[in-house]
Amino acid sequence: MTRRRKRSAGPRKDRHPFDWYVEPRWAAELVFRHVAFLGKVGDPCCGLGTIPSAARAYGYDTVAADLHDRGYEHLDAVADFLTDASTFEGIDNLVFNSPYSYRPRIAEAFVRRALELARHKVAALVPIKWLCTQVRFDLFAKFPPKEVLVLSTRPSMPPGNKIAELGDRAFKGGTIDYCWVIWEIGYTGPTDTRWIKREASAGA
Numbered sequence: 001m002t003r004r005r006k007r008s009a010g011p012r013k014d015r016h017p018f019d020w021y022v023e024p025r026w027a028a029e030l031v032f033r034h035v036a037f038l039g040k041v042g043d044p045c046c047g048l049g050t051i052p053s054a055a056r057a058y059g060y061d062t063v064a065a066d067l068h069d070r071g072y073e074h075l076d077a078v079a080d081f082l083t084d085a086s087t088f089e090g091i092d093n094l095v096f097n098s099p100y101s102y103r104p105r106i107a108e109a110f111v112r113r114a115l116e117l118a119r120h121k122v123a124a125l126v127p128i129k130w131l132c133t134q135v136r137f138d139l140f141a142k143f144p145p146k147e148v149l150v151l152s153t154r155p156s157m158p159p160g161n162k163i164a165e166l167g168d169r170a171f172k173g174g175t176i177d178y179c180w181v182i183w184e185i186g187y188t189g190p191t192d193t194r195w196i197k198r199e200a201s202a203g204a
């Protein structure tokens, strides 16, 4: 007889309290390799700064903030993006790996806020399953993404506060499929899908 696993009764206690899960550098670089952004790139939940660092390496000027100072050297502000986005007024693009579940529907709230603020593009790194739910049907119907970039390699996203302890294992063994979802302001569809590959030489 097969037994069904019990459904979770709420947020998992072993999760980081603010969803500080750090994407590998290669996953951040992929979006800048495959998508052209006009103007500045902002990350409202930059954590360690993986995304703005990759953006800078691609020649973009950046703006970076987070709810907490997690040690990024070019942090511009400590702020709750959902209640105080003043750092990003007039921003051209917002590119981020948002908190996912410490509050219900927080990733969607980040995307909706970003779509109100950005003048050119919004890019969000999300688990692929985030695309597949009735709950976000209205979001995708009202704001069809310009493209979805499917990552052919699963990124490992360790909790930021455990990276040192995990050492070499931190960015190995990803188990969740991710994609970059790209919106262009004013775009009405259809949505393209592309499969993108991690470069063989790219590090963590």
Ligand SMILES: C[S@@+](CC[C@H](N)C(=O)[O-])C[C@H]1O[C@@H](n2cnc3c(N)ncnc32)[C@H](O)[C@@H]1O
Binding pocket: 018, 019, 020, 021, 022, 023, 044, 045, 046, 047, 048, 049, 050, 051, 065, 066, 067, 068, 070, 079, 080, 081, 082, 097, 098, 099, 100, 160
């Ligand atoms: C998935 S992690 C992003 C990791 C980041 N890319 C890095 O390189 O470390 C989500 C981040 O969102 C931040 N965060 C959570 N709630 C937030 C909020 N309301 N406003 C701004 N940042 C928030 C967390 O502090 C955490 O650093």
